[in-house]
Amino acid sequence: MVTPQLLVVDTSYLFFRAFHGVPSRLRGPAGEPVNALRGTLDALTRLLEERRPTHLACAWDQDWRPQWRVDLLASYKAHRVAADGHSEEIPADLVVQIPVIHRLLTALGLPVLGAAGAEADDVIGTLAALFAGVGAVTVASGDRDFTQLVDDAAGVGLLTPVGRTPGWREIHEAQTRETYGVGPASYVELASLRGDSSDGIPGVPGIGDRTAARLLDRYGDLAGVRRAAADGAVEKGGLTARQAEAIRAGADYLDIAPQVIRIRRDLPLGVGPDDLLLPRAVADRAGWDGLVDTYGLGSPATRLLQALGL
Structure with missing residues (x-):
């Protein structure tokens, strides 16, 4: 029997890294930016090929700067607030790609999970707790705050990027102590x-x-x-x-x-482990095909479908 393995991806980390790592000269059929779209699909493909998870979840920032954290510490992410006083300062070419990434993942049938008043970090912490006792959990992100979730006994590990390469490094308790001097x-x-x-x-x-x-x-x-x-x-x-x-x-x-x-681990996400199983078919074939055609994503989309066995 295959041991259940949940891969949880920090979606915003993936698309920010893709945006800054994939050349901006890449454009879609109508001249729109697609570097974050292509890079995010490619990153997911590589993770699926290397990790071979049985379950997958894409954590989403429903609230990138929750008010309750700001009430505790006014400086929390204050330097990243845009001119409107509340949204995150993000390059315009990335802003237009973010909702498309959400639509692509949803059309494909991958669980894209967020919660009101919570960051993706809290979603990931809750999913790790939810999966405890079911199987192993691997969190993919370059955010070092996820170090606090690493737990060898519970089977929770962290994947962090290797420099600017497409590769990922696995972090467990030993690596945490080696890097920070504490567990x-x-x-x-x-x-x-x-x-x-x-x-x-x-x-x-x-x-x-x-x-x-x-x-x-x-x-x-x-x-x-x-x-x-x-x-x-x-x-x-x-x-x-x-x-x-x-x-x-x-x-x-x-x-x-x-x-x-401290990352929350108790959000009411309304999902169970079975809701995180890899999709057996594209959830919305017409929607998926339409987005792939509109943004010229044929090659990365094909590779991702192959990695999912679809």
Whole structure:
């Protein structure tokens, strides 16, 4: 019996990477941009060929910057807000391709899952929890926040891209410790201390990856680090006076940062494992064929159908 294997893709990561990695000179029959379309289909094909999953889900950002996270931390993704004050700043040539990607995936019959007030990260975390006990889960994304989901015992791994190549590298607990100096269970606390400029999370001044990992190892967890700072525990191999002061000064930030960074795993997605099985036929053949013809996607579309066995 084949062990169930769920591949969950961070769809927005795929199409952003495709847009910036596939030449913009590629145009459809009417001169429209298609580089993100072609690159996303090609990336899915490669993942299917290499991973051979039994189940597949495409996580979608229903809300790229949920208000509840902004209420906790006003700087959260603030640097990526467009001039209209609420949408994400995205190149115009990519904006027009995003809804087409959604229509293509839906017409093909792949589950495209999002939830109100939630990012794709939270959808992925919920799917990983949903599939626990059913089979293995592999998350495909270049977002390092997914490190917190890695769990060898539960069979949850992460695929991250290998530089600018089409290849992917598999991440488990050993690789997490090798890269960050802590295990996945400590990643949220490490990220809280060191911050993440890509998401507008400031971190504690003067504390980077290595220092955060060393302090968490020395004092056990973030609460232990904060207790040591509050007690003025300045010692060799532990906190310096400057670090202790920075941690004390950042008390309000450290109260909320883990809540912002932590991926939700309890969204009401309304699906079960059987809803994530690979499609046995194209769900909307006319719609799929129409989109493929309209945007000149014949070759990547054919390869994707072959990878799915359709």
